[in-house]
Amino acid sequence: MNYPFWDIPYLGSGWVIGIIAIFHVMISQFAVGGGLYLPLAERKALREGREDWLKELVGYSKFFLVLTGVFGTISGVGIWFAIGLTHPEATSTLIHNFVFGWAIEWVFFIVELSTAAVYYYTWNKIDAKLHLVVGWVYAGASLCTLVIINGILTFMLTPGDTWLAVAGTGHEASKFWNAFFNPTYWPSLLLRCCVCASLAGIWALISASRIDGGTQPRLKSSLVKWSVKWLVPSFVAMPFLFAWYLFMVPESQRALLTLGIDTMGTGTFSTITRMALLIVMTSATIIGVAYYLAYRNPVDFNPAHAVAILLLALVATAAGEYSREMLRKPYVIGHWMYSNGVRVPYALKIDQTGYLIHSNWVWGGNCIFAYLQSPGDTSVPSCTTSYSRGEAIFRGECGSCHTLEGYRPLVKLLAGRDRANIESFIAMLHEYKADSPYHHFMPPMVGTKQDVEDLTDFLNAHVNPPAASGQKPVQTAQK
């Protein structure tokens, strides 16, 4: 509300984060898992005197360095860029609350990137034991980046009662460790470690698939089989870890999933349950495909097969990240900030004072600009904007999750309703009764009665456009 809104028509700003994040998770978790894979594979090769493995690992560590060091870091910055624009309020909270956490994280990033480069460039140039030590330093640093970021990510779902008790008082940072080691911290960390190991195996299969099985059957067979084994621990442990994770999630959030399971038979089950199903199905497929294509046919295993497994992993990762985001609904920071950036305790205040008075960047931006151009001129404040009041409220309160005609399109979702019907729907969101069916996954519509009217006018103009006149439904108004 203190920041401008980032309007991405059709796609929605949330998906911009989603697309970058899915891509980033695939690589960053590989950076952690692969960090363990490389020194373990090197140690095995040294112990067994497998020169062919060592030669292969040199090439693999180059691939690893380029993928994680270039694409991983660029997409990481991309996430910062996207979340800063999409959820500025939530990003601000995370920065202020975890300022030392971020500092530690970036120290580990620097160690991680440096050792990855040293590891690749010192192959056969330094003593083998020392080279292995470099690998272990990398593994430790990359694991630490996960250990830190996991605390911040899980905080967003379950900040914990201790932190919530001081939230908004200015003393939030004093409860750093409570916020960090929040209820879902440990199950999430172990779950992510398992995913990292799986991704290490899957990415290693890409590299191993390129070995010519005709000329080097022994090398290819042993590397492919060893890489497939990296998938096993996670698929054994994941059901239990997932159950533990869900057990630690607040009942209100878990209800989204259980409600979905109850209504699965009649096909009305929730999106998060569909995504959870997708994770289970795709994970099982990955195991089946890796077994038949790679483990049982290692010599014939080719890059197309490896890419097929990688794409399946991409689907599972995307579904996992989407589910995690959905599980947080209707909050972006559990019980503290709604998914549209409104802080929970401020909702009542906004109901009394109005939404737009707190959104100067959106509504009063032109006034500020005009004032800066002609300071002191009292005739200037003709605060016109290109938006109607309704559009400004739509952008602020609905735009984080909905678009007008693209992803979760309000025009389609409200189709068939007349103005009165749209108003009663918005009024229902405004009242936000505990037994409302939308209570579990949508934030309240905050603001005055006038705000409800303005939003209704804006949405009604799009859902039921004035057909004959063909004029733009947006009414430009003054503050």
Added chain:
Amino acid sequence: MTTKMIASSVYDWMDERLGLSELAAFARKKTVPVHAQSFWYYWGGITLFLFMLQCFTGVLLLVYYRPGVEAYESVRQITFVMHFGWLIRSAHAWAANLMLFAILVHMFSVFFMKAYRKPRELGWLSGMVLLALAACFGFSGYLLPMDELSYFATKVGLQIPVAIPWIGPAIANMLRGGPDVTEFTVQRFFALHVVVLPALFIPLLAFHLWLVQRYGNAVPESEEAKPAAERKSMPFMPNFLRKDIAMWIISLNILALLASVFPWALGKQYDALAPAPMGIHPEWYFMSPFEMLKMLGAVLPGEAGEIAGLLLFTLGIVLWILIPFYDKNKESGRRARLAHYFGLLAVFALLATTVIGYWTIR
């Protein structure tokens, strides 16, 4: 007696009567070529797998579906009342679309690998008939829910045979069971969908598979040019079969993903007196011929244009089907190159007209 011993004695009993060992020996002896284009060999198996899924889900739908006047209500019950009915219906509809996609990929891979040449002409021809039957499966199945979209799309689709000179209207009337699409049409399409088409499809499929077993997989020309000693292959059993199974698992995963995340919608019940809703269009696999006929109709307006369009279109299909008979030389001569360009043109026309079709109905 241990489980292993029981299994062994059951196998021996069956083997003595069915000759299972001979079958196993045959499967072990059979090989599949390995080269850069081996990926395309999986598409026949994927099609077969999706067809089996179609049969399974189709039988389950048959338990509750009631053709005729209750068609819509029964599909509504399947979708919203029966437990997991939505899933079976979605899986059936999505598997049909995926199967047609797999058939098209299979057909083009066979075409560009020149796998229609002697002695595989009958494999190509039977494949063409299977494709036509699959399209008929799609067309007849599309009407069965009798919702607004399927009703009007079928109505438009059945206007195409009307353009055939002299006999066109009679064929259309026979398919519809009268001058308009009604519950009689559903009854006819249902009979076609669950009795007539399977009765034709299954024996022809068996024949097609037998031909594949008899002549084995064709290899691309570049591979054929290599000396026999340089060509690679893998045993069908168990190596290729394992890969086939992996492809089936992936197909099943894609189907499950589509069916559960994008369940097949059921529109409003049809109203014969209501105007056709906006954006009525055929399914994607009929979009290309639909658009081509529309374009030809625009170039040559009137009845003569319709007939000319149909003739031109039919000529293209006949040329496509008869390709084994005019591109039969193993040497890469002028005819072979022409056939290759013809294939590229077909792919381009199919994609372009489909895209234009969807673009113009927006």
